[in-house]
Each structure stands twice: as C-alpha cells, then as structure tokens.
Amino acid sequence: MWKVAESPLFGCCKETQEQPEIPILLRSSAMEVATEQKKTSVPVLPWMRNPVDNSFYEECPLNFLPFLDPRLEAALCNMGITSLFPVQVAVWQETIGPGSFERDICINSPTGSGKTLAYALPIVQTLSTRAIKYLRALVVLPTRDLAMQVKEVFASLAPAVGLSVGLAVGQSSIADEISELIKKPTPEAGICFDSEDFSFGLRSSVDILVATPGRLMDHIYNTKGFTLDHLCYLVVDETDRLLREAYQSWLPTVLQLAHTHNQTLYPDASSILSPTFGSLKTIRRFGVERGFKAKPYPRLMKMVLSATLTQDPSKLAQLDLHHPLFLTTGPRRYQLPEQLKSLKVICEPKLKPLYLLVLLETLQGEKCIVFTSSVESTHRLCTLLNFFGDRQIKFKEYSRLQRQTIRSKTLRAFRSGEIQVLVSSDAMTRGMDVEGVKNVINYDMPAYIKTYIHRAGRTARAGQTGCCFTLLLKDEVKRFKKLLQKADNNSCPVYSIPSESIESLRSLYTTALEKLKESIESEKHRKRKLTKTRTPGASLAGMIDEQMKKKNEALREKIKAEEDMLMREMERQQMAVVDRRMVELAMLES
Numbered sequence: 001m002w003k004v005a006e007s008p009l010f011g012c013c014k015e016t017q018e019q020p021e022i023p024i025l026l027r028s029s030a031m032e033v034a035t036e037q038k039k040t041s042v043p044v045l046p047w048m049r050n051p052v053d054n055s056f057y058e059e060c061p062l063n064f065l066p067f068l069d070p071r072l073e074a075a076l077c078n079m080g081i082t083s084l085f086p087v088q089v090a091v092w093q094e095t096i097g098p099g100s101f102e103r104d105i106c107i108n109s110p111t112g113s114g115k116t117l118a119y120a121l122p123i124v125q126t127l128s129t130r131a132i133k134y135l136r137a138l139v140v141l142p143t144r145d146l147a148m149q150v151k152e153v154f155a156s157l158a159p160a161v162g163l164s165v166g167l168a169v170g171q172s173s174i175a176d177e178i179s180e181l182i183k184k185p186t187p188e189a190g191i192c193f194d195s196e197d198f199s200f201g202l203r204s205s206v207d208i209l210v211a212t213p214g215r216l217m218d219h220i221y222n223t224k225g226f227t228l229d230h231l232c233y234l235v236v237d238e239t240d241r242l243l244r245e246a247y248q249s250w251l252p253t254v255l256q257l258a259h260t261h262n263q264t265l266y267p268d269a270s271s272i273l274s275p276t277f278g279s280l281k282t283i284r285r286f287g288v289e290r291g292f293k294a295k296p297y298p299r300l301m302k303m304v305l306s307a308t309l310t311q312d313p314s315k316l317a318q319l320d321l322h323h324p325l326f327l328t329t330g331p332r333r334y335q336l337p338e339q340l341k342s343l344k345v346i347c348e349p350k351l352k353p354l355y356l357l358v359l360l361e362t363l364q365g366e367k368c369i370v371f372t373s374s375v376e377s378t379h380r381l382c383t384l385l386n387f388f389g390d391r392q393i394k395f396k397e398y399s400r401l402q403r404q405t406i407r408s409k410t411l412r413a414f415r416s417g418e419i420q421v422l423v424s425s426d427a428m429t430r431g432m433d434v435e436g437v438k439n440v441i442n443y444d445m446p447a448y449i450k451t452y453i454h455r456a457g458r459t460a461r462a463g464q465t466g467c468c469f470t471l472l473l474k475d476e477v478k479r480f481k482k483l484l485q486k487a488d489n490n491s492c493p494v495y496s497i498p499s500e501s502i503e504s505l506r507s508l509y510t511t512a513l514e515k516l517k518e519s520i521e522s523e524k525h526r527k528r529k530l531t532k533t534r535t536p537g538a539s540l541a542g543m544i545d546e547q548m549k550k551k552n553e554a555l556r557e558k559i560k561a562e563e564d565m566l567m568r569e570m571e572r573q574q575m576a577v578v579d580r581r582m583v584e585l586a587m588l589e590s
C-alpha cells in the first residue's frame with residue numbers, strides 16, 4: 001500500500017526539514033528496521049553506514065507518481081512500462097520529489113533492478129523545462145555496447161519532451177560523431193564571425209550525451225565547440241569498473257571542466273579564457289545551498305551506480321561526492337536477483353565441453369550466455385562447439401578479440417533469437433540487457449563474487465526467473481561454496497547430467513578436438529603472415545598515435561594554464577569583495 005509518510009531517514013537533516021511538504025512514497029513497513037539491519041554490515045565511509053533501503057519501497061504505478069510529466073508517462077507506456085520499480089521510486093523521491101537533487105546519489109542495487117531508468121527518467125524530466133539547448137547531462141559507461149544500450153533508453157524518453165540525446169563511443173568516425181554533437185552557426189545578416197575563432201557560434205546539438213571515457217576525452221581535447229561548461233548532471237554507471245580503470249584521467253578532467261567555468265559566479269573572469277573548449281561558458285544559478293554554507297547551488301549533480309558498488313574510500317574520493325546519499329537493496333553488501341536460481345554441475349576433468357553441450361541441449365534452445373575466463377578460451381570453446389556438427393543450437397563468440405562491427409552484429413542476432421547461445425568473456429557483458437536470457441552458464445568458475453554477480457545478472461532481470469549454472473571440477477566445489485556465501489547464498493543444488501549422454505558424445509569430441517587443433521594452428525599461421533605484411537602500416541599508426549598523444553599533452557598544458565589563470569582571477573575578485581566589505585564595515589563602525 002502507498003501512503004504519505006515522512007522519512008525518518010531524513011529526520012536529522014536540516015535541509016529536509018525545510019522542504020515544502022511533498023508526498024513521499026514509502027512502503028508501510030517500518031523504515032527503522034532497515035537502519036537496524038544495516039548496522040550488521042560495516043561500511044567504510046560514515047555516509048555508507050545509514051543507507052536508504054530500496055526494498056522498503058514498492059513498485060509505483062505511473063499514474064500515482066507525483067509530478068511525472070504526462071508526455072513522459074506516455075513515452076514510458078510506449079516502452080511497455082506501467083509502473084516504476086523500487087529503486088526508481090527511491091531515486092525519483094531524491095531527485096524530483098522532496099530530495100530535489102540536493103545530494104549526490106550512490107546506488108548499489110542488484111543486476112536487472114532497473115538502475116538505467118532510475119537515473120534517466122529524473123534527468124529527462126528535469127531538463128524538459130530547459131530553455132536553451134546545451135550539453136547538460138553526461139552519462140559515462142565502460143563499454144560501447146553498454147553505452148549504446150543506455151542511449152536507447154534515453155532516446156525512448158527524451159524526444160517526448162523535446163530533448164536530444166547524443167552518443168560518443170567511437171562507433172562511427174569522429175567526423176560523423178562531431179556533426180551529430182555540434183551544430184554550426186547559420187550565418188545571419190548583420191552578424192560577423194571571427195574567422196580566427198573557429199569555435200565561435202558552435203553549439204551543442206544534444207542535451208544529453210552518453211559516452212565511453214576514451215571517446216569522451218577525444219571530444220574534450222579535440223572537438224571545437226564541445227564543452228562541459230553547462231553540465232548539470234554526471235552519471236557514472238558501472239562505477240566500480242570505471243573507477244578501476246583510469247582511462248586517460250577522464251574523471252578528474254570532467255570534474256575539473258564542469259567546475260571551473262562559472263560565468264555567473266565570476267563574470268569577468270570568463271573573459272580571460274580563450275575559446276579552447278568552444279565559445280559556450282557556464283551559466284549556472286548561484287546561491288547558498290540550504291544547510292551547506294558557501295556551496296554554489298545547484299552544483300554538478302552526480303549519480304553513481306553499480307550492482308557491486310565499491311566501498312573503497314580512496315576510490316570513492318575520486319568522485320568528489322557532495323553530501324552523498326547511499327541507496328541499497330536489502331541488508332547485504334552483495335545481493336543476487338530474487339528470482340535467480342543458482343545450480344552447480346560437477347564435471348569430470350577434461351570432459352567439460354561435453355557437460356556444457358549436454359546441458360545446452362537439455363535447455364532446449366533457450367537463450368543462454370556461456371562465460372569463460374578469458375578471451376582466448378572464449379574463442380577456443382566457441383570454435384570447438386561448432387565442430388560438433390549441426391546440433392540445432394547456434395553458438396556465437398562475443399569478446400574483445402573481435403571488431404566492434406562483428407560484436408554488434410552478434411548481439412543483434414542474439415537479441416533477435418537468431419542465435420541462442422553467446423559464448424562470452426567477462427569484460428563484455430557487464431550491464432548488458434538482453435530480453436529472454438533464461439540461463440547463464442559459468443563454464444569457468446568465476447574467481448570473485450563480483451564476477452559471479454555480474455555474470456549471473458544477465459538473467460533473472462526485471463523480476464523474471466532465471467538460472468545460473470556453474471560447471472565445477474570436484475576440487476573447486478569448496479571454493480565455490482565459500483564464494484557464494486559472500487552473497488549470502490547457501491543454496492546451490494547439484495544439477496545432474498546423465499553419464500550416458502556424455503558417453504554418447506565421446507567419439508565426436510575426439511574429432512572436434514583434432515579440428516580445433518588444426519584451426520588454431522592455421523590461425524596462428526595467418527596472424528604471423530598478417531603481422532609481417534602489416535608492419536609498415538602499423539608503424540604509421542604508431543606515428544599517428546604518437547602525434548595525437550603530443551597534441552593532447554600540449555592541449556592539457558594549455559588548459560591547465562588557463563585554469564590557473566582563472567583561479568587567480570577568482571581569488572583576486574574574492575579578495576576584492578572581502579576588501580570592500582571590510583571598508584563598508586569600517587565605515588559603519590566609524
């Protein structure tokens with residue numbers, strides 16, 4: 001049941017007490033229980049000790065959701081969404097509801113719980129009232145496929161309220177991407193353009209940008225007119241993965257660029273900036289945030305998310321979070337989807353591929369992802385499976401070894417059901433959302449619980465049921481049990497594979513192994529030949545790379561010098577204000 005309630009979790013926060021009365025959607029259960037349960041875990045940072053538990057929220061039908069723009073309600077209905085999931089309601093409350101985007105939000109919520117819409121919907125709703133088009137929201141994701149998937153979610157919502165969404169992932173050429181992201185000025189009578197300043201009049205064509213860090217940095221450093229000056233929202237999805245890999249220091253760069261240019265605060269200072277990042281300068285409102293003295297308001301609002309959010313203070317510090325609010329689901333640090341069933345298959349050594357094959361046949365062509373421990377074993381396993389002749393199940397490899405175009409094609413075929421089994425390495429599948437994946441198979445046991453969670457999370461999404469099978473050798477069983485206990489999962493029954501089925505495949509297996517050996521040999525041979533013929537080209541690519549690096553380095557230095565200048569100017573102006581006040585005070589006193 002929905003009811004209007006006051007959240008005890010905010011009882012102690014001054015700024016919330018000052019909020020106007022807005023209905024808060026809470027489940028009728030006592031919220032204190034959540035806080036009590038949380039005390040059993042020992043989060044590292046103080047703000048992680050009292051999280052808001054999403055599981056105390058209930059799904060909310062769209063027509064009960066306060067302040068939802070009717071145009072977005074219609075767009076959601078077109079997407080087949082009629083109610084919001086608990087994590088989405090919780091985030092809505094903290095952004096559009098009484099929370100009013102006042103705190104940065106950290107979300108640790110299980111795979112498939114709907115985190116994408118949890119941030120996409122409030123951002124689109126808030127930006128729907130914007131008057132001028134600027135790049136105001138940036139969503140960063142670790143892989144291209146994931147970024148493309150998230151862009152689709154934004155693209156289903158944003159046009160309904162007149163917003164545009166861009167993608168910067170390196171899927172198309174940089175020139176094509178630039179023409180999508182930056183609008184050139186249309187010459188108007190009486191307006192002269194300075195031919196020296198190429199960025200004059202260039203404007204963002206998009207309000208929201210979904211990007212991977214690498215391509216984002218390319219645009220920051222090289223694209224005229226690309227600016228983060230107006231950025232209001234930064235989403236770091238799959239945070240733990242993105243923080244683990246520094247990707248050319250993308251995070252400090254983004255934070256710095258989004259913070260430094262603030263025209264309204266210090267209008268004169270901006271005039272000293274040359275148009276390195278284009279001609280657009282920040283126009284942010286200024287005020288003093290309630291309860292947080294001397295903080296510009298609104299600041300750059302951040303949302304960070306993962307199903308396995310890091311608790312490492314040094315990593316979280318990189319995000320420079322402002323008064324963060326921690327949203328979790330349930331009392332445990334690691335949580336598997338409720339409808340997920342974990343099963344183990346005990347295999348005889350050297351016969352694992354046969355166990356896999358029989359298991360896949362038992363699953364009768366249901367959509368399935370098979371995970372291996374590396375890109376090489378993904379390739380070998382997939383090649384081997386295809387040497388077992390026509391088995392009526394179509395397997396395809398999906399790994400970083402392949403070109404993006406091939407990967408995207410495979411993913412499309414998997415989504416459409418043209419292929420039933422994707423053999424994949426870990427790196428590629430975090431966050432991937434493919435409808436109808438009924439099973440996940442760990443061909444190689446994952447080494448970490450986080451890996452298990454992300455792999456298993458490709459099934460049992462959005463409240464659906466799903467199974468995660470793990471193929472184990474006898475000496476791995478104990479280790480696996482310990483691993484699952486980290487997610488409080490003590491129930492992982494054995495799934496038996498009849499030994500007759502294994503025996504019936506033995507002769508085919510011998511032939512398939514021989515073919516695999518031959519195929520790997522010929523691949524090695526081909527690669528050696530290619531390396532020889534490509535050497536001149538490769539060195540040319542190396543030279544271009546080197547030149548790009550130098551160019552980026554020079555630009556970075558230029559930016560740094562400009563920022564230093566800006567800081568000095570800001571300090572000078574602050575001192576001037578203080579001096580003026582002192583004089584005024586002195587005059588008053590006299």
Ligand SMILES: Nc1ncnc2c1ncn2[C@@H]1O[C@H](COP(=O)(O)OP(=O)(O)OP(=O)(O)O)[C@@H](O)[C@H]1O
Binds near residue numbers: 111116117306432
């Ligand atoms: N309110 C909703 N009603 C119905 N389906 C929804 C709703 N919200 C999201 N979904 C669907 O749930 C699925 C999972 O959503 P999403 O990909 O956002 O999960 P996630 O929490 O980001 O998972 P992961 O941690 O694996 O990235 C998607 O197919 C999405 O379309």
